[in-house]
Amino acid sequence: MKGYRKYFLNKLAWFFVTLVFAFVLNFTLPRLMPGDPVAAIMSRLAQGMSNATGVQAIYQQYADLFHTNRPILEQFFIYVRNVAQGNFGASISQYPRSVASVLSASIWWTIALQFPAIIVGWLIGNTLGAFAAYLKKGFDKVLLPVSIFASSLPAFGMAVIMLVIFGLGLKWFPTSGGYGFDMVPHPSLKFVWSVIVHYQLPFWSIVLIAIGGQAIGMRSMSIYELNADYVKFSRFMGIKDSKIIRYVFRNAMLPQITGLALSVGTMVGGALFAEIIFSYPGLGYTIMNSVMGQDYPLISAVTFLVTLMVLVATFIIEILYGIIDPRIKAAQAD
Amino acid sequence: MKHLIRQVFHSGKFVVGFVIFVAILLIVIIYPLIFRYPPLDIIGQGTFFPPGIYVNVYDSMISTQYTLNLSDAAAKRLASRLSDADRLAMKEWLVAFGIPEGEIDVADTAKLLDQWNTNFDPKTNIAGMTNAKRNYYIRLNASLGGLLSKEGVIIATKNAQTGALDQTGTVAQSAYANVGQVANVRVLPLGTDNFGRDVLSELVKAAGISLQIGFIAGSIATLIGLTLGLLAGYIGGLVDDLIMFVNNLFTVIPPIVLLILISFSIGQEKRGAVTIAAVIGLTAWPWTSRAVRAQVVSLRNRDHVNLSKISGHSIVYIIAADILPYIASYVVMALILQISSGILAEAGLSIIGLGPKTTTTPTLGLMMNWALIYMAPSLGKWWAYLPVVITIALISFSMNLMNTGLDQVFNPALRD
Numbered sequence: 198m199k200g201y202r203k204y205f206l207n208k209l210a211w212f213f214v215t216l217v218f219a220f221v222l223n224f225t226l227p228r229l230m231p232g233d234p235v236a237a238i239m240s241r242l243a244q245g246m247s248n249a250t251g252v253q254a255i256y257q258q259y260a261d262l263f264h265t266n267r268p269i270l271e272q273f274f275i276y277v278r279n280v281a282q283g284n285f286g287a288s289i290s291q292y293p294r295s296v297a298s299v300l301s302a303s304i305w306w307t308i309a310l311q312f313p314a315i316i317v318g319w320l321i322g323n324t325l326g327a328f329a330a331y332l333k334k335g336f337d338k339v340l341l342p343v344s345i346f347a348s349s350l351p352a353f354g355m356a357v358i359m360l361v362i363f364g365l366g367l368k369w370f371p372t373s374g375g376y377g378f379d380m381v382p383h384p385s386l387k388f389v390w391s392v393i394v395h396y397q398l399p400f401w402s403i404v405l406i407a408i409g410g411q412a413i414g415m416r417s418m419s420i421y422e423l424n425a426d427y428v429k430f431s432r433f434m435g436i437k438d439s440k441i442i443r444y445v446f447r448n449a450m451l452p453q454i455t456g457l458a459l460s461v462g463t464m465v466g467g468a469l470f471a472e473i474i475f476s477y478p479g480l481g482y483t484i485m486n487s488v489m490g491q492d493y494p495l496i497s498a499v500t501f502l503v504t505l506m507v508l509v510a511t512f513i514i515e516i517l518y519g520i521i522d523p524r525i526k527a528a529q530a531d
Numbered sequence: 532m533k534h535l536i537r538q539v540f541h542s543g544k545f546v547v548g549f550v551i552f553v554a555i556l557l558i559v560i561i562y563p564l565i566f567r568y569p570p571l572d573i574i575g576q577g578t579f580f581p582p583g584i585y586v587n588v589y590d591s592m593i594s595t596q597y598t599l600n601l602s603d604a605a606a607k608r609l610a611s612r613l614s615d616a617d618r619l620a621m622k623e624w625l626v627a628f629g630i631p632e633g634e635i636d637v638a639d640t641a642k643l644l645d646q647w648n649t650n651f652d653p654k655t656n657i658a659g660m661t662n663a664k665r666n667y668y669i670r671l672n673a674s675l676g677g678l679l680s681k682e683g684v685i686i687a688t689k690n691a692q693t694g695a696l697d698q699t700g701t702v703a704q705s706a707y708a709n710v711g712q713v714a715n716v717r718v719l720p721l722g723t724d725n726f727g728r729d730v731l732s733e734l735v736k737a738a739g740i741s742l743q744i745g746f747i748a749g750s751i752a753t754l755i756g757l758t759l760g761l762l763a764g765y766i767g768g769l770v771d772d773l774i775m776f777v778n779n780l781f782t783v784i785p786p787i788v789l790l791i792l793i794s795f796s797i798g799q800e801k802r803g804a805v806t807i808a809a810v811i812g813l814t815a816w817p818w819t820s821r822a823v824r825a826q827v828v829s830l831r832n833r834d835h836v837n838l839s840k841i842s843g844h845s846i847v848y849i850i851a852a853d854i855l856p857y858i859a860s861y862v863v864m865a866l867i868l869q870i871s872s873g874i875l876a877e878a879g880l881s882i883i884g885l886g887p888k889t890t891t892t893p894t895l896g897l898m899m900n901w902a903l904i905y906m907a908p909s910l911g912k913w914w915a916y917l918p919v920v921i922t923i924a925l926i927s928f929s930m931n932l933m934n935t936g937l938d939q940v941f942n943p944a945l946r947d
Contacts, residue, residue: 211779211783214780215779215780215783215784218780218784219784219788222784222789222792223788223792226792226793226795226796227792227795227796228796229796230795230796230797230798341935342544342932345928345931345932345935346924346928348931349871349924349927349928349930349931350920350923350924350927350928351875351878351879351920351923351924351927352879353878353879353882353899353920354920354923354924357908357916357917357920358920360908361908361913361917365908365909365911372908372909373909413935417938459782459818462782462783462784462785462786462787462788463785463786463787465785466785466786466787466788466879467787467879469787470879470882470883473882473883473903474903484791484883485883485884488791488795488883488884488885489884493795496791496792496795500788500791500792503785503788504784504785504788507783507784507785508783508784511783
């Protein structure tokens with residue numbers, strides 16, 4: 198048990214170090230943008246105002262609100278204090294809405310869309326890759342090029358192709374939004390059905406991309422393992438094929454789990470683009486809006502949230518991995 | 532070396548990928564030499580002209596006229612001018628009038644018109660028909676009369692002094708112009724985009740720029756990754772710890788988040804194609820350095836490296852002569868992957884509006900961004916975005932294929 202605890206504490210320490218680093222980056226970088234964001238709001242608001250002192254007073258009020266008139270270090274500490282209370286400040290492009298309210302409206306869409314999609318894609322991809330390695334011949338000849346092609350497609354490309362074929366061509370599914378545009382979210386059967394129908398295209402486009410990459414990785418891993426000495430030895434010993442296969446795929450699976458931990462960031466990044474293409478009301482769409490609106494409090498917060506999501510996912514995967522793989526315990530016990 | 536190259540070209544996957552890639556490269560280089568259209572000139576007044584051959588109407592009117600008596604010309608002309616909605620409305624009226632539905636075929640223009648002309652009478656009263664609908668049919672009937680006219684049209688110019696129209700020529704319905712003799716014909720194989728620019732010329736230029744961005748980004752990322760990986764793996768100790776610390780930080784933070792933050796902080800004005808490429812390169816190195824380090828660690832204690840150390844060679848010499856050759860194939864594969872992911876990263880950034888700010892050079896991502904902003908997918912203007920997606924997919928597919936092929940050559944365990 199000592200080995201696990203050491204592993205767990207090590208990963209936990211890393212989690213916090215990365216979190217702090219990401220937080221500082223997310224605060225600093227958007228604020229380095231040239232130009233005065235408050236001036237940008239003013240140019241929108243002050244159209245047609247001729248009273249210079251009035252404009253000046255309003256400018257002062259907004260500068261106070263966003264703390265842009267203080268040194269950046271002081272801004273940082275104010276920001277830390279506010280974030281600790283769940284307050285990410287006011288959004289510039291959607292003023293007077295607060296960043297927290299914009300995000301709390303969109304984050305659940307993203308979580309409900311991306312994590313099931315990535316897990317389903319990972320499972321299907323690994324199964325297909327294992328079959329390709331084991332069956333070889335025709336199945337492998339077809340699956341490998343198809344997987345390479347699927348994983349070559351950028352996430353937005355896959356999304357656009359799905360949109361054209363199943364949304365516009367066959368008209369099976371609606372092409373934009375998270376639910377019917379004529380609806381207000383409320384718990385009724387009709388609304389739930391609308392959400393489910395709108396869910397399909399973004400979901401499957403993320404799944405398809407994930408399948409390709411995972412299938413290629415699992416195939417290579419399984420081929421490595423199938424050629425390993427212990428497989429040949431087991432065959433000589435007369436152990437049943439089905440039992441050997443179980444060992445092989447268990448061993449091939451382990452690096453795939455680490456692979457998932459390393460690639461979850463890239464996958465989430467790609468999935469954000471699927472959201473943008475389908476105008477899904479999640480974080481991806483919020484990022485796009487905040488970029489268009491030059492809204493740095495929102496960009497800071499939304500990118501931090503994405504990072505946090507990825508960090509938590511990675512952390513969970515690594516902890517699970519530590520429990521599954523006995524070698525981790527052995528390595529830490531030394 | 533020669534043997535190695537021959538071996539690489541024996542791999543089917545590598546060859547297919549290589550051929551696709553070289554074909555794209557050749558098109559990017561040769562196309563602008565043959566068709567010297569400025570890629571970003573706004574030629575179309577209006578958005579999204581469909582692909583096709585555009586013949587100048589004025590020039591074809593004043594070019595030599597040939598008379599061809601083709602029997603199906605009139606029918607074709609009618610068919611192209613009678614809209615589907617009108618056909619269905621005509622059918623509806625005829626059915627209401629009492630003609631069996633089976634006898635009416637909306638696709639057969641001649642028969643439909645014949646049935647219409649024999650049966651339609653504006654005075655006929657059909658039960659349940661509103662007055663507005665009856666007026667619609669009367670208008671439709673009148674316009675059909677105009678369609679059936681056998682007269683040609685007169686070309687007239689305005690007299691500068693009197694303001695009267697002087698007839699300068701006629702165009703009969705049987706008049707033809709030879710496209711080869713018309714002075715101005717422009718082929719737009721992929722139509723025009725939302726700004727009215729030739730999509731194909733733009734696409735070729737964009738593919739070139741995107742390849743350059745990918746190449747710059749990939750080279751930077753591979754160079755940084757290789758250097759840090761070599762240092763961390765070979766020197767070890769504190770250097771290793773430090774590099775791996777930074778590496779771990781950047782591995783877990785999603786690369787797209789870093790890209791968004793940095794591009795945003797650079798600001799709209801300073802984002803050029805090269806800047807974006809550099810930013811992509813600076814954020815993409817962690818996995819390369821991690822992989823290079825792992826390889827170097829396994830090489831570090833080999834006998835030939837130890838021998839070099841005992842012989843008193845410098846670190847630089849040992850790395851260059853005893854370690855690099857062993858990981859060269861791996862570095863090439865990493866470079867290929869970095870280039871293709873660099874192209875994808877640029878496209879992604881551009882889609883959310885953080886791509887290169889430029890009005891003089893297009894990139895694949897910017898073209899996609901424009902098409903999306905102008906709602907090309909929902910308007911059904913496939914030529915504005917589908918070729919872009921296909922080009923990106925082909926570039927990245929060809930590179931991944933080359934990579935898989937190389938992998939199978941250099942990793943004997945993967946061969947079956």
